[in-house]
Amino acid sequence: MTxxxxxxxxxxxKLAEQxxxxxxxxxxxxxxxxxxxxxxxxxxxxxxxxxGNTQVxxxxxxxxxxxxxxxxxxxVMTTAAELIPLASPDFEAGPPRGNAIELARVVDRGIRESxxxxxxxxxxxxxxKIWVVFIDIHIIDYDGNLFDAASLAAxxxxxxxxxxxxRLEEEDRNAYIKKLDDFGIKPVEETVKNKAGxxxxxxxxxxxxxxxPISCTSVKFNDVVVVDPSLDEEEIxxxxxxxxxxxxxxxxxxxxxxxxxxxxxxxxxxxxxxxVTGDALRKQLNESAGR
Amino acid sequence: MKSDIELIDANGKRxxxxxxxxxxxxxxxxxxxHRADGSCYLEWGGNKVVVAVYGPREAIPRHTQxxxxxxxxxxxxxxxxxxxxxxxxxxxxxxREISKVISEALEKVVLIDLYPRAAIDVNIEILDAEAxxxxxxxxxxxxxxxxxxxxxxxxxVGCAAGKIGAETKDGKxxxxxxxxDLGKEEDNFGDADLPIAISPRTDEILLLQMDGHLTVExxxxxxxxxxxxxxxxxxxQKDALINKYAADVEEVE
Numbered sequence: 282m283t284x285x286x287x288x289x290x291x292x293x294x295k296l297a298e299q300x301x302x303x304x305x306x307x308x309x310x311x312x313x314x315x316x317x318x319x320x321x322x323x324x325x326x327x328x329x330x331x332x333g334n335t336q337v338x339x340x341x342x343x344x345x346x347x348x349x350x351x352x353x354x355x356x357v358m359t360t361a362a363e364l365i366p367l368a369s370p371d372f373e374a375g376p377p378r379g380n381a382i383e384l385a386r387v388v389d390r391g392i393r394e395s396x397x398x399x400x401x402x403x404x405x406x407x408x409x410k411i412w413v414v415f416i417d418i419h420i421i422d423y424d425g426n427l428f429d430a431a432s433l434a435a436x437x438x439x440x441x442x443x444x445x446x447x448r449l450e451e452e453d454r455n456a457y458i459k460k461l462d463d464f465g466i467k468p469v470e471e472t473v474k475n476k477a478g479x480x481x482x483x484x485x486x487x488x489x490x491x492x493x494p495i496s497c498t499s500v501k502f503n504d505v506v507v508v509d510p511s512l513d514e515e516e517i518x519x520x521x522x523x524x525x526x527x528x529x530x531x532x533x534x535x536x537x538x539x540x541x542x543x544x545x546x547x548x549x550x551x552x553x554x555x556x557v558t559g560d561a562l563r564k565q566l567n568e569s570a571g572r
Numbered sequence: 573m574k575s576d577i578e579l580i581d582a583n584g585k586r587x588x589x590x591x592x593x594x595x596x597x598x599x600x601x602x603x604x605x606h607r608a609d610g611s612c613y614l615e616w617g618g619n620k621v622v623v624a625v626y627g628p629r630e631a632i633p634r635h636t637q638x639x640x641x642x643x644x645x646x647x648x649x650x651x652x653x654x655x656x657x658x659x660x661x662x663x664x665x666x667x668r669e670i671s672k673v674i675s676e677a678l679e680k681v682v683l684i685d686l687y688p689r690a691a692i693d694v695n696i697e698i699l700d701a702e703a704x705x706x707x708x709x710x711x712x713x714x715x716x717x718x719x720x721x722x723x724x725x726x727x728x729v730g731c732a733a734g735k736i737g738a739e740t741k742d743g744k745x746x747x748x749x750x751x752x753d754l755g756k757e758e759d760n761f762g763d764a765d766l767p768i769a770i771s772p773r774t775d776e777i778l779l780l781q782m783d784g785h786l787t788v789e790x791x792x793x794x795x796x797x798x799x800x801x802x803x804x805x806x807x808x809q810k811d812a813l814i815n816k817y818a819a820d821v822e823e824v825e
Contacts, residue, residue, distance in 0.1 A: 320699075320700075321653055321699055321700045322700055323618075323653060323655055323701065323702070334606035338651070340653025340654075340699075342653050344658065361661055365697060366626070367605075367623075367695035370607070370626050370629070374647055417652035417653050417658075422607050422608075423607055
């Protein structure tokens with residue numbers, strides 16, 4: 282560790298001894314979160330999420346593709362994250378490295394394993410045609426806790442993602458609409474403004490989604506555990522724990538990082554706090570999506 | 573590429589209702605990012621661009637350093653979700669070229685002699701693309717550089733003009749209207765595109781590209797329109813900076 286992080290560490294530790302954090306929060310306080318869906322007009326779905334100064338944009342694109350041989354009747358999803366040099370003086374241009382890949386994989390797992398997307402309803406013709414859902418996450422401003430920001434942005438973008446059925450051939454489109462109808466999925470009639478500024482009625486089908494688990498990250502330094510670490514806190518953290526919880530109060534995913542350790546008591550406390558935070562964030566996510 | 577869309581009607585009204593010398597709506601905000609030394613968010617029609625400036629800082633890798641001056645590294649990058657068909661992440665030949673011409677345009681106005689061996693990194697992210705991203709990117713870069721306090725002779729600004737609605741018969745092009753700031757359909761199905769960037773105090777041209785077909789008269793008309801567009805946008809750039817720093821001044825008072 283070089284000199285300036287050491288000074289920062291001493292400062293944050295001293296504050297922590299007085300039950301304080303550098304931005305005035307309590308240990309269990311999350312920073313203010315804002316979720317703005319539909320910010321990118323070219324994307325099928327998109328969202329900008331801010332957690333304090335951290336800012337992330339996620340966009341969804343959907344294309345017709347071929348399924349994997351082992352799941353011939355299910356849609357496919359891929360997640361990519363870019364730690365672009367715009368977001369931090371320490372991010373470099375070039376292909377994604379360890380951090381970006383870890384971030385994308387953790388977000389991907391959170392969505393995939395919890396079956397948030399109803400993949401079976403994204404199949405047009407088993408073994409032949411399915412939707413491929415691309416989730417691309419752009420980090421715009423980096424001030425810590427990318428895991429939570431990126432997952433929340435990806436979920437918010439998916440919630441508002443409208444399937445581009447007008448791009449299908451007419452025959453495929455009609456067959457798919459019938460299939461969705463059999464599943465009991467009805468279109469939403471919406472009024473949108475077209476290029477000339479006139480109002481137009483369109484039928485929209487949204488990606489079929491289930492209630493998602495919400496991830497909440499805490500870090501530990503100097504025997505203090507704080508929720509939603511800022512960049513300063515992340516830099517001096519000894520251990521990190523991300524807990525994903527669902528609306529039933531169950532735990533759906535956990536990931537510990539860094540070379541420090543937690544006691545069982547600490548973990549129980551983190552889970553308790555994560556449930557509270559998760560509920561608040563889920564409420565905000567649903568509100569932003571108008572549900 | 574040709575289409576049956578009528579890009580401009582008999583009254584000179586364009587698809588989106590603009591007249592021939594009208595810009596799309598431009599919105600600029602300075603200092604939007606926490607981490608960057610200087611930043612800017614810009615919306616220009618359907619384009620959404622965010623730019624961050626870092627530096628001057630030591631140029632890395634070392635062999636890129638110039639012992640006599642700073643280098644300006646513009647990096648134009650499109651988000652995968654910014655276009656109709658998903659773009660594969662990472663630089664391609666088009667974005668590398670745009671990065672290069674923007675870097676060169678910016679080096680003309682930045683006082684690079686002040687910072688030997690340094691790099692000034694200008695990261696241009698296109699979040700939503702709808703014709704004219706290089707001008708939008710360069711314009712936002714000008715604001716972000718000023719926001720970062722980088723000494724410059726002027727705040728560079730870009731704008732495009734072009735030609736739409738011409739007829740092609742036996743390989744000969746005739747007719748057409750010279751218009752300011754091409755929209756998406758005009759860019760795709762138009763007859764010529766002329767993006768430029770200038771230093772608005774002196775009207776020096778920092779960037780100029782053209783493709784399509786223009787007579788000399790049409791070129792002169794297009795340049796005149798584009799210059800006027802640049803000057804209009806230049807005012808918005810300055811307003812954005814004043815807005816940001818006026819707020820700071822009030823806080824101090």
